[in-house]
Amino acid sequence: MALSLNDIRTLFEQHGSxxxxxxxxxxxxxxLQSAALAEDEGASDELVAAAFLHDLGHLLxxxxxxxxxxxxxxxxxxxxxxxxxxxxxEAVLEPIRLHVDAKRCLCAIDDTYxxxxxxxxxxxxxxxxxxxxxxxxxxxxxxxYAEDALRVRRWDDLAKEANRATPDLDHYLSVVERVxxxxxxx
Numbered sequence: 001m002a003l004s005l006n007d008i009r010t011l012f013e014q015h016g017s018x019x020x021x022x023x024x025x026x027x028x029x030x031x032l033q034s035a036a037l038a039e040d041e042g043a044s045d046e047l048v049a050a051a052f053l054h055d056l057g058h059l060l061x062x063x064x065x066x067x068x069x070x071x072x073x074x075x076x077x078x079x080x081x082x083x084x085x086x087x088x089x090e091a092v093l094e095p096i097r098l099h100v101d102a103k104r105c106l107c108a109i110d111d112t113y114x115x116x117x118x119x120x121x122x123x124x125x126x127x128x129x130x131x132x133x134x135x136x137x138x139x140x141x142x143x144x145y146a147e148d149a150l151r152v153r154r155w156d157d158l159a160k161e162a163n164r165a166t167p168d169l170d171h172y173l174s175v176v177e178r179v180x181x182x183x184x185x186x
Contacts, residue, residue, distance in 0.1 A: 002086035005177050011059045012169055018059075022120040024162040027058060032166040033159035035175070038151070039167075046091035047148055049179045051155050052172045053088075054096045056080040076100075088176075089183045090145070098149035099156060100128050101140055106153060108137040118160060 003011075016028030025033065035052035043051070057076030060083065077100045081093055103121065106113040108131050117125065125131070132140060140146055 001083065003080075003083040004087070005173060005180065007083075008053070008056070008176065009169065009173055011056065015059045016169075020055075020160070021058075021124070023118060023160040025160050025164075027055065028169065029164070029166075030156075030159050031055060032169070032172065033161065033164050034152070034155045035172045036164075036166040037155040037158055039175075041151075043151070044091070045175050045179050045182075046089060047095065047151065048172070049088065049176045050092045050095040050148065051152050052176065053080065053084065053092065054099050054152050054156060056084070056096075087180050087183065089179070089186070091148070092179060094145035095148040095152045098140075098143065098145060099152045101132075102146070102149040102153035103157075104129060104132045105137045105140045105146075106150065107131040108134060109141075116157060118157075121157070 012028050012031070016026060016031070018027045019025075020027050020030040023030070031052050031054075034054060035048050038048045038051035055076055057079030061076060061079040077097055081097060084093060084096075103117075103125060107117075107125065114122075114131070
């Protein structure tokens, strides 16, 4: 079953107020901040939509506020994909799917990156398979959309600031709608 734009709105309206894994923001604030960071960098509509929707799996597969504290990897990067695949292109879906592995890759290729991770990101990193080896990082970087996933990951890491001003839900739903419409006519 595909998620419609109204379904996505409902998920954020009903569950967006949940805490974002031990961070000082809600799920909705995190999504809005991620998308705003993407937009501020001049990202394409597809990549802004990916940044906005990258953690939608948390809203679909609710394990509570901070599943990693209980040793649970909720596999959120995969959970929303079957529901989004009928309505969004690979340019949105692949950065979402790859954003967790992007964290694992960045830890392997950027000596400063691990030190920038929040406590929950460090905890979830271990549950998600840990830091990539050099070979795993090289394999990851050769994948289509890997660079986009790295960008989504960096926005994800920065999108945890309490009370940061962003455009509202309707603004980013309109971006998602444009991408859906373009995909439907492609």
